[in-house]
Amino acid sequence: MELLEEKILKDGVIKSGNVLKVDSFLNHQIDVPFIAELGKEFKRQFADRPINKILTIEASGIGIASVAAMFFEVPVVFAKKSSGSNMDKDVYFTQIYSYTHSKTNDVVVSKKYLNKNDHVLIIDDFLANGCALEGLMDIVRQAGGTVEGIGVAIEKGFQGGGDKLRQMGINLHSLAIIDKMDAATHTIQFRKEN
Numbered sequence: 001m002e003l004l005e006e007k008i009l010k011d012g013v014i015k016s017g018n019v020l021k022v023d024s025f026l027n028h029q030i031d032v033p034f035i036a037e038l039g040k041e042f043k044r045q046f047a048d049r050p051i052n053k054i055l056t057i058e059a060s061g062i063g064i065a066s067v068a069a070m071f072f073e074v075p076v077v078f079a080k081k082s083s084g085s086n087m088d089k090d091v092y093f094t095q096i097y098s099y100t101h102s103k104t105n106d107v108v109v110s111k112k113y114l115n116k117n118d119h120v121l122i123i124d125d126f127l128a129n130g131c132a133l134e135g136l137m138d139i140v141r142q143a144g145g146t147v148e149g150i151g152v153a154i155e156k157g158f159q160g161g162g163d164k165l166r167q168m169g170i171n172l173h174s175l176a177i178i179d180k181m182d183a184a185t186h187t188i189q190f191r192k193e194n
Contacts, residue, residue: 001041001175004153005190007034008176014183018128018156026153027060027125032067038175039068042123042151045173046072049148051121053077053114055140057096057107057132064153065123072121077113079136081105092142096135099128109139116144127152127174130161137170149173156181157191 013021025031051072056065057079069076082105091108098105114120122136133150140147148171155162155174158181165172177191 001038003034003037004176008154008178009188012188014181014186014188016183018159018181020154020156020178020181020188022125022154026064030063035064035067036070038064038153039071041175042068042121042173043071045151046121046149046171049121049171050119051148053118053120053145055079055109055114055120055122055136056124057081057136060126061124064125068121068123068151075113077109079107079109079139081107092139094135094138094142097131099131107135107139109143111143114140114143114145118143118145119148120145121148122150123152124150125153127155127161127165127172128159130165133161133165151175154178 007025011024015021025034052074054065054069054074054076056062058081062078065076090111093108095104096107120140122133124132137147150170150172152174155177157177157179162172162174178188179191180189
């Protein structure tokens with residue numbers, strides 16, 4: 001999606017360690033009119049699927065999933081990274097390793113909000129190694145639901161998670177795929193075929 005690529009080039013900041021900061025528009029401060037364009041594109045990409053729920057993970061995925069949900073006219077369920085005192089005890093549970101934070105998170109979704117009748121679109125802001133998305137797919141599997149597809153705003157193609165999911169036969173659409181980025185030269189190379 002050319003619009004997103006342009007925004008990344010204009011406002012994204014490349015940090016050492018293959019970190020791309022897009023917190024000025026996507027995952028700290030949210031440029032809602034811009035994110036609405038991404039939501040419309042997800043709706044276009046998955047228009048032929050019988051989606052009745054969108055699933056994401058806290059915290060960065062919630063904004064983009066919520067805006068996309070307006071176009072699908074469905075609720076958003078977000079997986080919580082820990083079960084607090086106000087969380088239901090009857091939950092689906094998985095563990096997800098975060099390369100960003102170098103730790104494994106316990107992730108839960110209340111059984112009230114996902115079941116065997118759900119046709120789920122998983123949405124997230126980033127895809128690197130694919131651990132978060134695999135964990136979310138595991139939660140849908142536990143619920144007996146159907147993963148209709150995965151929508152990602154920015155995929156770090158050079159980290160291989162997207163390729164692995166595609167090889168598994170997952171209906172994955174990334175709006176921008178980065179094949180290379182260099183913090184020293186502040187350059188990004190996008191994959192042209194999504």
